[in-house]
Amino acid sequence: MPTEVLTEKNAYEAALENFDMAADEMDLEPDIRSMIKYPERILTVNLPVRMDNGHIERFEGYRVQHNTARGPAKGGIRYHPNVTLDEVKALATWMTWKCSVVNIPFGGGKGGVTCNPKALSIHEIERITRRYAASILPFIGPAKDIPAPDVYTNPQIMAWIMDTYSMMKGYPVLGVVTGKPVSLGGSLGRNEATGRGVYYTIESTCEHLKIPLKGARVAVQGFGNAGTVAAHLLDSNQGRVIAVNDSRGAVYNSNGLDIPKLMLHKDQTGSVVGYPGSESIRPDDLLTMPCDILIPAALENAIHEDNASRIKAKIIAEAANGPVTPAADRTLESNGIFLIPDILCNAGGVTVSYFEWVQDEQHLFWDAQDVYNRLQRVMKTAFNEVLKVHLDRRVPMRTAANIVGINRVTEATRLRGLYP
Numbered sequence: 001m002p003t004e005v006l007t008e009k010n011a012y013e014a015a016l017e018n019f020d021m022a023a024d025e026m027d028l029e030p031d032i033r034s035m036i037k038y039p040e041r042i043l044t045v046n047l048p049v050r051m052d053n054g055h056i057e058r059f060e061g062y063r064v065q066h067n068t069a070r071g072p073a074k075g076g077i078r079y080h081p082n083v084t085l086d087e088v089k090a091l092a093t094w095m096t097w098k099c100s101v102v103n104i105p106f107g108g109g110k111g112g113v114t115c116n117p118k119a120l121s122i123h124e125i126e127r128i129t130r131r132y133a134a135s136i137l138p139f140i141g142p143a144k145d146i147p148a149p150d151v152y153t154n155p156q157i158m159a160w161i162m163d164t165y166s167m168m169k170g171y172p173v174l175g176v177v178t179g180k181p182v183s184l185g186g187s188l189g190r191n192e193a194t195g196r197g198v199y200y201t202i203e204s205t206c207e208h209l210k211i212p213l214k215g216a217r218v219a220v221q222g223f224g225n226a227g228t229v230a231a232h233l234l235d236s237n238q239g240r241v242i243a244v245n246d247s248r249g250a251v252y253n254s255n256g257l258d259i260p261k262l263m264l265h266k267d268q269t270g271s272v273v274g275y276p277g278s279e280s281i282r283p284d285d286l287l288t289m290p291c292d293i294l295i296p297a298a299l300e301n302a303i304h305e306d307n308a309s310r311i312k313a314k315i316i317a318e319a320a321n322g323p324v325t326p327a328a329d330r331t332l333e334s335n336g337i338f339l340i341p342d343i344l345c346n347a348g349g350v351t352v353s354y355f356e357w358v359q360d361e362q363h364l365f366w367d368a369q370d371v372y373n374r375l376q377r378v379m380k381t382a383f384n385e386v387l388k389v390h391l392d393r394r395v396p397m398r399t400a401a402n403i404v405g406i407n408r409v410t411e412a413t414r415l416r417g418l419y420p
């Protein structure tokens, strides 16, 4: 776990603070603020599940719909021992601004179950998933709220949610979740979409800052879905990935790690630790080592008040959601570090989720190159819009991204008016 810094704000408080900073900069009037700042709906579910040993264990799950002004709620489901309602509220809030930044017709939602998937059998995970899906079922659907994978959830888990939902409806409903296996209405390119989007935003940043990608030293915290794909693309495009870690430890090679071989090693052993041709380093040192591009791709609050001043990267690309606390933001900003904020940087995942939902709804599927081309267009357009606000208003990139996101939600809210 990234060290939770107790003296700092939790993720939800951070999300609210970031909203206020952008809303102040926009002079957003109090009525609209109160309409769009807080979650629309919050659901907590009690999940009794039979374990393999015959006993019943109780888990708690959440689904939060933050805002649906621009379309159905959209957001992943996280399985992790540290999942809390506040964390899910924060992640749902960020999803609203994220979908808006990349201008896809969704609002923000998020879900989670407090559990440790590493200590559960596959059958226990399936039973938790089906019970959770059944419990949130009245609130989700292709026109209402569309879950997707997040930390420690995957296409198989999405397939079980789709099946549970479809069994209850009596007919197959592909568009109820995204991130499904391709053979079940998933989109080509969804698995690597987040990392690919991260890569596109890094490419645009390097162009803007005139930093050559060739030979750029990269450190990646978190070698999961998002981190691995971003590292692989940077490696294939002549970046030099010098350090990588996962929850078990960190590896380093100043000449650059061979990412395909490291991926194979992780597949075979379950971790990057012990990869031949690397030396082991302390995970905390990965964040503060000299490098050009730092990619936090694990969990929230990795970069905080206590380590922010020691960060030497020129660019931070937030593949993870909320990896930098508000206090750390201020330090990074004053040290001139260019930040690609999460709601822009990792929006490739939800963008291809949107493509998947569109394909499911029209029963017409695209080839991978089509998906990549569309994704690249969306990411580059969003990056340029955010960069323009950053330069025109002289505000940090995070505030700029929030302004772009909040603006579209505000416009939709004004047009819809207040019910009743």
Ligand code: NAD
Residues within 6 Å of the ligand: 001, 002, 149, 150, 151, 152, 153, 194, 221, 222, 223, 224, 225, 226, 227, 245, 246, 247, 248, 283, 297, 298, 299, 300, 319, 320, 321, 346, 347, 349, 350
């Ligand atoms: P994942 O489960 O595939 O990978 C998470 C990785 O982080 C694992 O390798 C794990 O070992 C590692 N990790 C956990 N704790 C760590 C620690 N303290 N230090 C270093 N590594 C640690 O998850 P993911 O889907 O890649 O998600 C990672 C982040 O990206 C999350 O913040 C998630 O919300 C965000 N994100 C993911 C997607 C997506 O489509 N997968 C989309 C948007 C945002």
